[in-house]
Amino acid sequence: DQQVKQNSPSLSVQEGRISILNCDYTNSMFDYFLWYKKYPAEGPTFLISISSIKDKNEDGRFTVFLNKSAKHLSLHIVPSQPGDSAVYFCAASGAGGTSYGKLTFGQGTILTVHP
Amino acid sequence: GAGVSQSPSNKVTEKGKDVELRCDPISGHTALYWYRQRLGQGLEFLIYFQGNSAPDKSGLPSDRFSAERTGESVSTLTIQRTQQEDSAVYLCASSLAGNRETQYFGPGTRLLVL
Numbered sequence: 001d002q003q004v005k006q007n008s009p010s011l012s013v014q015e016g017r018i019s020i021l022n023c024d025y026t027n028s029m030f031d032y033f034l035w036y037k038k039y040p041a042e043g044p045t046f047l048i049s050i051s052s053i054k055d056k057n058e059d060g061r062f063t064v065f066l067n068k069s070a071k072h073l074s075l076h077i078v079p080s081q082p083g084d085s086a087v088y089f090c091a092a093s094g095a096g097g098t099s100y101g102k103l104t105f106g107q108g109t110i111l112t113v114h115p
Numbered sequence: 116g117a118g119v120s121q122s123p124s125n126k127v128t129e130k131g132k133d134v135e136l137r138c139d140p141i142s143g144h145t146a147l148y149w150y151r152q153r154l155g156q157g158l159e160f161l162i163y164f165q166g167n168s169a170p171d172k173s174g175l176p177s178d179r180f181s182a183e184r185t186g187e188s189v190s191t192l193t194i195q196r197t198q199q200e201d202s203a204v205y206l207c208a209s210s211l212a213g214n215r216e217t218q219y220f221g222p223g224t225r226l227l228v229l
Contacts, residue, residue, distance in 0.1 A: 103148075
């Protein structure tokens with residue numbers, strides 16, 4: 001039962017262009033969403049988050065959009081840089097009123113940014 | 116400033132043997148999580164520790180898995196009688212207390228069960 005899904009296993013983008021990574025969720029109790037980036041042989045690192053009371057959060061080149069009615073969120077990276085090449089994980093928390101931050105992750109999307 | 120560290124970085128073991136994985140969280144972080152990532156999949160929650168509260172073990176896949184934490188420091192994840200399906204990267208994360216706090220991950224332990 002995959003509650004958080006990233007349906008695109010990979011994405012290839014030209015340097016300078018926009019990268020759009022998508023994520024869908026099924027559990028309507030999720031109220032906090034995060035994106036993590038992971039390089040090979042390293043642990044995931046936090047990138048950006050959004051609470052369900054918002055529909056957009058921006059941090060430099062990274063913007064996360066949340067569409068609650070569609071249970072969909074996306075991460076936009078503009079402009080994309082070769083150093084952004086990594087695996088991106090979408091994660092969610094807040095199911096069932098639990099307040100300790102247990103994260104449910106998607107399967108990840110491999111982003112490759114070509115020079 | 117030390118981040119989350121894990122040891123060993125790699126572990127190869129034979130089916131049926133027990134293994135112990137270690138996590139050193141960031142100093143001052145009272146919350147500690149263990150996750151597992153199988154090949155080609157996302158991270159799967161295993162267990163959560165918060166201060167002196169009883170741990171949330173709801174993600175442990177079987178009774179062969181157990182974990183302990185000494186106060187607010189080191190944690191060990193033990194897998195008894197390992198099976199080939201236990202092969203995965205085991206990741207530890209720590210955070211300050213409370214929901215919505217950023218979880219900082221260690222580099223993981225890559226476990227291969229032959």
